[in-house]
Amino acid sequence: MPKNINDSGSHSEPVLELVAILQKEASLFETFLDLMEKQQKALVKNDVDELNRVTDIQREKAVESRLLSKRREALTKELASEVGSDGDLTISRLIECVSSDQALILGQLQETILDLNSRIVRVRSQNEMLINRSRENIMKTMELLGSIHAPDNNYQKEGKKTDNVRSIALDRRA
Numbered sequence: 001m002p003k004n005i006n007d008s009g010s011h012s013e014p015v016l017e018l019v020a021i022l023q024k025e026a027s028l029f030e031t032f033l034d035l036m037e038k039q040q041k042a043l044v045k046n047d048v049d050e051l052n053r054v055t056d057i058q059r060e061k062a063v064e065s066r067l068l069s070k071r072r073e074a075l076t077k078e079l080a081s082e083v084g085s086d087g088d089l090t091i092s093r094l095i096e097c098v099s100s101d102q103a104l105i106l107g108q109l110q111e112t113i114l115d116l117n118s119r120i121v122r123v124r125s126q127n128e129m130l131i132n133r134s135r136e137n138i139m140k141t142m143e144l145l146g147s148i149h150a151p152d153n154n155y156q157k158e159g160k161k162t163d164n165v166r167s168i169a170l171d172r173r174a
Contacts, residue, residue, distance in 0.1 A: 012082070012098075014075050014078050014079050014082065015079065015094075015098055015102050017075055018072065018075045018076070018079065018094075019102070019105055019106065019109065021068055021071055021072045021075065022072070022091075022106075022109045022113065023109065024068055025065065025068050025069070025072070025113065026109060026112050026113050026116060028061055028064060028065050028068065029113060029116035029117065029120060030116060031061055032058070032061060032065075032116075032120055033116060033119055033120050033123060035054050035057055035058050035061070036058075036120060036123040036124060036127060037123060038050070038054050039051060039054045039055070039058075039127055040123060040126060040127050040130065042054060043127060043130045043131065043134070044130065076088075076089050077089075079094060083097040091106050091107075091109070091110045092110070094106060095107055095110075
């Protein structure tokens, strides 16, 4: 992740604040990636306690992320009006309008965030696959248990044994 900017000479305050927010968001994305990797390990180990703990932390970080996102959007609107952009102001467009120092840092942040985002998407899809496979295994196990039959060796009125079979497991789909 790029270093903080300390030189405030010709830099506008909204750009500096935007850089600070983007750095916090990049840090949050790193945390999300770490949590998702821990979540993956917990899924593989079937560690429900760890899974619940990680999920709780993810919820907290999601709230932080939403707050940062709202502030970033407000700053982006402010900067869009400052640089005369009539549409959405992207980092790429902002890079064209700021000093070379700011452009360098914004470019590094953009690369970092895009890289983290692609890694998060990859780990998330792996976790989703693990969860779906678990569900499929549970359904197959339930089907197997539902198909196991035990003979019902009861006597009828006439003294003959019944030929009925009954399931050992309950069919939970009914």
